Amino acid sequence: MTSVNPARTDEVVGEAEPVDAAAFVDACRTARGAQRGWAAVPAPVRGRVVEQIGRLFEANKEALARLVTREIGKPLAESRGEVQEVIDTCTFFAGEGRRLYGQTVPSEMSDKQLFTFRTPVGVAVIVTAGNFPVAVPSWYLVPALLCGNTVVWKPAEYTPAIAAAFTELFQRGGLPDGVLQTVPADGPTTFEGLSAALDAGLVDKIGFTGSSAVGVRIGELAGRHLQVPCLELGGKNPLVVMPDADLDLAVEGALFSGFGTAGQRCTSLGTVVVHRDVHDEFLRRFDAAVRAAAVGDPTADVLYGPMISARFLESFERHLDLVRPHHTLHGSTGTGRITADNPREGFVGDPDAGLFAHPTIVDGVRADDEIYRTETFGPIVGVAAFDTFDEALALANDHGYGLSASIYTSTLAHAFRFREGVRAGMVSVNNSTSGAEAHLPFGGNGRSGNGSRQSGVWVLDQFTRWQSMNWDYAGTLQKAQMDTAVL
Numbered sequence: 001m002t003s004v005n006p007a008r009t010d011e012v013v014g015e016a017e018p019v020d021a022a023a024f025v026d027a028c029r030t031a032r033g034a035q036r037g038w039a040a041v042p043a044p045v046r047g048r049v050v051e052q053i054g055r056l057f058e059a060n061k062e063a064l065a066r067l068v069t070r071e072i073g074k075p076l077a078e079s080r081g082e083v084q085e086v087i088d089t090c091t092f093f094a095g096e097g098r099r100l101y102g103q104t105v106p107s108e109m110s111d112k113q114l115f116t117f118r119t120p121v122g123v124a125v126i127v128t129a130g131n132f133p134v135a136v137p138s139w140y141l142v143p144a145l146l147c148g149n150t151v152v153w154k155p156a157e158y159t160p161a162i163a164a165a166f167t168e169l170f171q172r173g174g175l176p177d178g179v180l181q182t183v184p185a186d187g188p189t190t191f192e193g194l195s196a197a198l199d200a201g202l203v204d205k206i207g208f209t210g211s212s213a214v215g216v217r218i219g220e221l222a223g224r225h226l227q228v229p230c231l232e233l234g235g236k237n238p239l240v241v242m243p244d245a246d247l248d249l250a251v252e253g254a255l256f257s258g259f260g261t262a263g264q265r266c267t268s269l270g271t272v273v274v275h276r277d278v279h280d281e282f283l284r285r286f287d288a289a290v291r292a293a294a295v296g297d298p299t300a301d302v303l304y305g306p307m308i309s310a311r312f313l314e315s316f317e318r319h320l321d322l323v324r325p326h327h328t329l330h331g332s333t334g335t336g337r338i339t340a341d342n343p344r345e346g347f348v349g350d351p352d353a354g355l356f357a358h359p360t361i362v363d364g365v366r367a368d369d370e371i372y373r374t375e376t377f378g379p380i381v382g383v384a385a386f387d388t389f390d391e392a393l394a395l396a397n398d399h400g401y402g403l404s405a406s407i408y409t410s411t412l413a414h415a416f417r418f419r420e421g422v423r424a425g426m427v428s429v430n431n432s433t434s435g436a437e438a439h440l441p442f443g444g445n446g447r448s449g450n451g452s453r454q455s456g457v458w459v460l461d462q463f464t465r466w467q468s469m470n471w472d473y474a475g476t477l478q479k480a481q482m483d484t485a486v487l
């Protein structure tokens, strides 16, 4: 597996030797062997290891951020933010090592006490995408390890250098052998290895961030083993602009949500749902903002850089073909800066050196259009007009996804009604659809996931199981439901 710099595709960045399915299973077996020992380390001590990992990321922040930019083309400011998200996650869970609370619960009977404990799930297999190659893995790995699980991590195929650096920092934090193993593998090998490891009883939890199509397959595989995976899948995230919105703020939000990271976030904006009264003015300002935005060299101050890999660029171009015959294309397509007829206008760097895609706005999107319900994972934003709040809500929901949703309004009631009515797991008011913070529950509904949540204390429910205990000190056999004098 070889990665190239997507902003300069003649530059090789990283390499990894992919494992075969048997090696994948072996890694799960090693993880199984190491798990009891790791779980026996007191949680506060595991928390210290997490704290140490956080310090190492802090000390190596700039170098790692530069590597993220070099291997996936994310603008440097965003790459720094991503590494910061790892540090924040470590800070949060280091403290959780000293909490990881259970409860004392009253019994129906006297001389009897009930308790609950969080117990580790066991071996976790984590499969992550390359658009957030350090932050998203940390959302899984840090709490999974803190809770006393061992982890087999399958990073994205196009980020071998980042995965190696990330793993090294985790290992240097003081993890015993076998507690975290990174296995470079392609998709088919991962499925084959995972399936065999599940059959052999070597996997207790799967965490997956990626496309909804692959998520369905992971869900089926896990379901056959009566497991509930943690699934963080795609999105078609709406941004609703009410007639009383601050339009400049909404334009700024739509620009970042839709085109930041070249639209390659699961939380990226899919469709602007704008009230008909302000539609034309919004579109005019949005179009101008998109045309004025700097695009190109991700080490410079740009809105976005290249697509992550050739596969992402090809898939984005297929999505453009989807809309071309049906819609008026606004924005830069056909007229703008990274087109063949005028490639250098406003572009930072050399547009021919890398995997750059031009920003596109598609106006006149309707609920029955394929683009309305298809996640594009690229710099393309649809615009749909509405007349009533109910129509806006329907447009915000009916695509089948339910990850993130945003509303721009100056009316409190609109904001709260939107929150109540929208299916999304994450709602923003007067803010971007993307940019979730590291200690709030992250996750979606519908095609965006199976309701699992990451981040903050909520993720503890993914990586621990509740165990109850009762302790009877009556000295005679007390029977629940039968010897309950008080009821």
Ligand code: UN1
Binding pocket: 131, 132, 136, 209, 264, 265, 266, 267, 433, 434, 435, 436, 437
């Ligand atoms: C993803 O795209 O998989 O909310 C995660 C955000 C980021 C995480 C996105 N903090 O945009």
